[in-house]
Structures are given as structure tokens and as C-alpha cells.
Amino acid sequence: MSANHPVISVTGSSGAGTSTAKVALEHIFRREKVTPAIVEGDCFHRFDRYEFREKSKEFEAVGKRLSHFSDEANLFDKIADLFKDYGEKGVGKARTYIHDDEEAKIYGVEPGRFTDWRDVGEGSDLLFYEGLHGGVEEVLPYADLLLGIVPVVNLEWIQKIHRDTEMRGYSPEAVVENILSRMHDYVHFITPQFSNTDINFQRVPLVDTSNPFIARDVPTPDESVVVIRVRKPEKWGIDFPWLSSMLHDSFMSRRNTIVVPAGKMMFAMELILSPIIHELMEKKRKG
Template sequence: MQRARGSARRPVMLAIAGDSAAGKTTLTKGLVECLGEDRMTAVCADDYHRYDRTERAGKPFTALHPDCNHIDIMEQHLQLLSMGEPILKPVYDHATGELVRPELVTPRDFVIVEGLLPLHTRLARACFDITVYLDPPEELRHSWKVQRDCDKRGYRPEQVRAELARREPESAAYIRPQRRSADIVVRFAPVADRADPPGTPLSAELLLRPTIDHPELAPVLEAVTSPAGESHRETAMHLRLHRDTDGRPVDALHVHGYVRPEESQIIKKAIWDRVDRSAGAGRHLDPAALGRYAGGTSDPLAITQLLLLYHLLDADHRQAA
């Protein structure tokens, strides 16, 4: 989903869409830390609520519903950011459920917009250079949401589960349809039918749609899996041509949680080299920031973030050219 860009001063825009507690903030955080806060602005697009918590209580929809949000203002702000203009962004206080003092956001070279509905409308989608949808299994997302909302927002588990049930029709109607607008669909999940030791990170499945130019990974992955010829290694990391649920062709990159460091290092280095070749910018990055999550570090997460960094720097490079 490439955007025509006029001026060299426009930021590169990345959308990370997904349902509540799908992992948007974790993915975003590593990108910001690796590129540096001086070059990257992260914006949460979930503050465009039309009503505060008290007002919402009387409405027939949840906070997920587009009618519950100032979608037109979100679109306007995305357009402004994509043109390099500052915005005065509304702020919703999750602790109190109130809409509070807005904050000035000045876009830097790279802007990540993460949220529930950043890909809901055509105009919003048109503001992005790269679009990502986070698509964990619902069961896993529910457990993440219970944990997060109880730990950080003071709810009880049964309250969170009731809210998830109440939101489900709107998740289905408005959040999940954004999956089809993403250049990259990211699914973190345990591998089925495996009993990995406790602490094994989740595997990543990345659907790479041909709507943007991905780095060529097939030769790299062949080099990893071929020499030894061991069948279990063949499955630790692989790229497969695949039909998506809607029948469209995609490349599916699997990086399993049990991938060995010496294997994952090969693909990391390959992407890293492309980042460097494309933008000469690798030396300004902090690779140690990649792959961090609440439970430790994860190679599948690090590789996902690295691929997004490749796209960010590549878009910036092509724009400057």
C-alpha cells in the first residue's frame, strides 16, 4: 500500500491495527527503541472516543464501534501527520474513563500509528506506507487482555471477560475486517501439537502480501534449511506460498519459537544487510531493542520487528531518492 509522496519532508507512516490486547504496544515499543525516539513518533489512535465512559454506558455500542469514535477527525489527523503537520491529539484516560487535555504530536521521520481502527476507512488507509494487522488466536488475546486490564487498569477478570463477550459482535464487524487491508498480517501463537518447554516464545506467522515489496527471503531460508537436511529444522523457519482465507496468494513466513539462535541469526543478518544496503542506516539502529516482551526476549518477535524496520527504512530511502 504505497502512497504517492510529494515532499521529501513527509514522514514514513506505519499502521499497526488489531483488537484490544493483540500486542500492538509490544511490537511498537521495540521499533521505537531500535530506531530512536528522536526519529520516530508513536501515536495511539484509540483516543478519538466521542463519549467518555459515563456517557458510553447509556449507548447501544461499545468503544469499538466507529460511531463511538470521531473517525472523521482521526482521518484528518492521519492526513495531517502524513503531510508532516503537527496535531493536537485527543487523550482518553484509561484509569478514569475521562477525556482529558489533548496533547501536541509533532511527527518525526517515522510515525507508527497503532490502534483499533486505523485501517477502518479508505481515507485512513491511504495515509500509510506500510500497514500491519495483528491477528493472534482469540483465546490467546483474551488471556492477554484479562492479564493487562487486571494488572494495569484495575479490573477484575470476570469484568474483562464480560466486556470481551459484549465487544465480540463489534470486533467481528469492525476490527477483524481490517485484516484484509494489511500488507503484513502478524500472528503470534504457540505451535500446534508441540510440547515446547515452558518459556519457549510464541511462534510468528507473517503473511506477506504482494501489496508492498518484501525483501527476498526464499534464498536465505533455503541456505538455512538445506545443508543439514534435518526435518525438524526445516520447520523451524520457512517461507511458503499460500492461499489466504480469502483465496488471495500470499507468502507465509513462519518463525517458530524454538528456532535456534544460530539459525535465527542468519535471517536476521540477511534482513539487516538489506536494511543497511537500502538505507545505509543500520549503524544508527540499536538491535538489542528488538524482540523484548514482558516475558523476556523472542526471536520471532525480533525478526518481525526487523522486517518492519526494513520496510520503514526502505520507504524512507525511496522517498529521499
Template sequence: MSVEHPIVTVTGSSGAGTSFVKRAVEKIFDRENLNVAIVEGDSYHKYNRAEMKEKVAASKESGGPVLTHFSEHANEFAELEALFKEYKENGTGKQRYYIHSDEEADEHNARLGTNFSSGEFTPWEPIPEGTDVLFYEGLHGMVKRMDHGPKEGMHNVAQYVDLGIGVAPSINIEWMQKIYRDTSERPYSVEQVRDVILERMPDYIETIVPQFHRTHINFHRVPLIDTSDPFSTMSPDAPMGPAPEDSLIICHVRHQDIDLEAVKAKIPGAFLQNEETLVCGGEHMVEAMDLMMTPIIQNLIAKKRDAMAKLNG
């Protein structure tokens, strides 16, 4: 792979905590003073909000599998692969934005001189020139899957990724976090969120889970308190999940730039379960992420600058 244009991805399902890891990675980017092209996974969904609602309803009426955002049938894997390939080769590519809210609509409309609404996509536009790294956060940053759209075929997004980070909490914590977010920040009831979780399960198993075998680091949060029934409090006031001090973080590493012994020595109470797996208290999650990801990103940028220096003579 080209070292001039590195790609970093954070991958996990809705409610897994990818946004939390995204903030940790962006903090490293800021500290290293990097110019970053940020790509949101939602931007590569196939349908806007109204279209997706219609497609889901049609799938239910047909009696077949329910269409979900996890599925290859609801995403533009060909476009995502094309972006990663183009960025690796030339530091360019095209992206768009999915508009989540009225506030985001106002922001993009002011920028583009358009009149889009929440739930729609902005037009495709080029990645800004001169970025140091492309950073993707979403559902499919390490996907290798069929695309059943106009560009049908096997698409391997993962082959272009320099650092893939997986976020896979205990499934009950994931459900608790999704219930909390979708009932507190979005207009859904607990019952509606529960139904969506159940409908997504086949696609979660087929599309999301296999990506965690291709990542370089997986952060897996495990509860130390009883979360056996995440649906027991059928209320929008249900807790988001265990507090950091009431959970452990399992850090599984497959990357040569990480010295787990050195990381362990810097985190109080951390221990190595085996040579690839570090365990630490949940209150040290950000610290563990920083210690593991910083040297990898620094090495990626050092290789990029060395390669660019050679090209420039």
C-alpha cells in the same frame, strides 16, 4: 501518496499484543535515529471514561447493540483520517492524549499546566515540527468505516498508511492476554472481562477484522499447547497465555521490500508455508519482526530524504 511524510501503523484489538509489536517498531526507530510522532489510538475515542460508562449503560438499557470501543459510534474516525491526511501532505496535524492513569495525569498536567484526571483527554495540540515518521498504535490504524458523528460519512484512514502491521493472535490467546492484563493492571474481575469480550464480539467482527485485509504484514500467534478454554481459571492469577516457545508465529506478508527467503535463512527452524507466509517459533517473534520491518522503514526514510533533497534543490 507523498513520500516526504511516511506513516506506520500497528493495529489490533485489546489483548492482541499490539503493545509488544509497538516496542519492536520503536526499537527500530531508535536504532535508525528517527524523530517520531507517536499517536495513541485511545486518543481518538469519542468519549472520556465517565461519558463512555454512561453511554454503555444507556445502550444496554435501550436493548440495542452494546456500545464498545471497537465501534465507529465510539470513535472519531473523521479526526483520525484528518490527522493522517494532514501529516501525509505537510508533516503536521493535531493530536491529543487519553490519560490512562494518575501517573499519566501528573505528567501531562506538569507539561500543560492543567488539572486533568485519569480517564480524561488532554486538549488538541499540534504534532511537533520536523518529525521523520508518524507512528500509530491502536484499534483503527487501517480502518475504512462510517463515522456517525458531526462529520458523518465514510472515512478511509488506511489510504494514507505506508506500512500497516496487523496483530491477530489466536482468539483464545487474545482473550487470555486481555483477562490477565485487565485483572492484574486494572480493577476488573475475570467475569467482568469475559462480559466485555462477549459484548465486543459484533464490533470486533465488523470493524477490527476487516483491517487485516489492508495491512502489509500480519503477525498471527498460534498456540502449541491447549488453550481451548481461556476462561477455565476464573482467577486474577490466570496465565497471560502460552510461553513464546509454546507457540508459533504466522507471518503473512504483502510488501515488495520483504524477502521472505532471506528472512527464513536467518531464523532457526523457520519455513515458508507459501510464497507470502513464513512460520517460525514464538521465541523468534522479535527477530522476525526486526528482519521484516527494518528494510521497509529504511526504504521509507531513504525515499523521504531523496524527496526532501529534490525539494531543497
């Protein structure tokens, strides 16, 4: 952890909604005049798209499954190295995973491949990491603020099924098979991170999602609440009575937990995180 070069990490599963946290933090960075070095976690996958397919076949041949959730398919040590090096020097190593043709034009690398490793962070105020494994054990000594985005699992599955069928062209059966094939790794590599996070934002539907595999619609924000748990409120100076007064229809469910309407999730994030980011920047400026 470093006062001079703070590291903020957002962790969450595929389809969990980490993009909401990214937008909220971008708003805060803009107001605070913060220049972040942004790193997406998929650049730390061990295999590119084509290598992953071949490795998956090798695993299947011996009765095993390979998933993007597991340690076998990711470079946890490289994430830790980035956090550590950035905290010490303000610069670290990362690369970019090329998702589509638009990114291919920018980087000159075909979709599904990685760019070369390069230095990132020069001239930045802090490191902002977003990905699947931002809270694994290897990175914990080096993260200044660790955020978890984790809808209840049935909602997460509904969101993934709808996203992958409507936006990525997969069949519902293929998406369900993908969910099942990753379940062991989800339990062992994704969920344990949320015991390590400083603040969790968990969206909970208020409609029946008991069978996520037949749900026709993703529950809307009006049909959901967000449970926000702060592991050490005193460390971050969280004023829950003030938050309750600012967030209409919110309530405290435990001494370190506030429940807010899901439509106010981004507003809640900005209210909670703005003072924290400001304090991190003040410490940085004072050296």
C-alpha cells in the same frame, strides 16, 4: 501516502500484543536515527471514561451495547484527518487520553479525561500510530505501511482475561462479560482491518486453548509460533529464503507466509521492517 512524511500504522485489538511491535520499531528508529511522532489510538475515542459510562447507560436503556470497538464510540474521520494532514504537511491534530495519576501530573488533566487537541509532528521524520483502528477503511489511502498484530482469538481472550484480572483488578466473570458484549463490534470493526494490512503477525499457541475461559496460564513464547503474512512481498522486497536462513526453525507455509518460533517474533519484526523503514527514509531524504 507521502514520501516526504511517511505514516506507519500498527493495528491490533486490546491485549493483542501491539507493544511488541512498538518496541521493535523503536529499536529500528534508534538505529536509523529516525525521530517519530507517536500517537496512541485511544485519543480518538469519542467519549472519555465518564462520558462512556453515561452513554453506555443510554444504549442499554434501548437494548443496545456500546463498545470501544465500534464506530459509534470512535472518531475514524479524525484518524484519517491526522494521517492525511501529516502526509501532506508533516503536522496533524491529536490529543492524549490520560490513563492514570502519573500521566495526570504530566498533562494537568485528571485520569479518564482527554487533553485538548494540539498539533503533533513538528520536526519529526514519520508518524507512528498504534491503536485499535489503524487499518479502518477511512485511513487506507493515507498509510504508507500498515501492520497488524493479531493472535488467534482464543489466545487473545486468554491474554485479556489474565491482564484484566491480574493487572486491573477485574473479576474473571466481568472480563468474560466484557468480551461477549463487544463481540459484534469485534467482528465488524476489528477483524476486517487485517485484510487491509500490509504485514500481519499472528501468534498461534501450540498448546490446548480450546476453552480460553478456564486457562490457568498464558501460553509462553516457547509454546507458540508466529505466522507472518506479507500481502505483497514484491512491493516490500521481502526475501523469504534469507529470512528462513536467519530465523532458525522457521519455515514457509505459503508463498507469502513464514512461520517462526514466537520467541523470535521481535527479531523477525526487526529483520523484516528494518529495510522497509530504511527505504522509506531514503525516499524522504531524496525528496
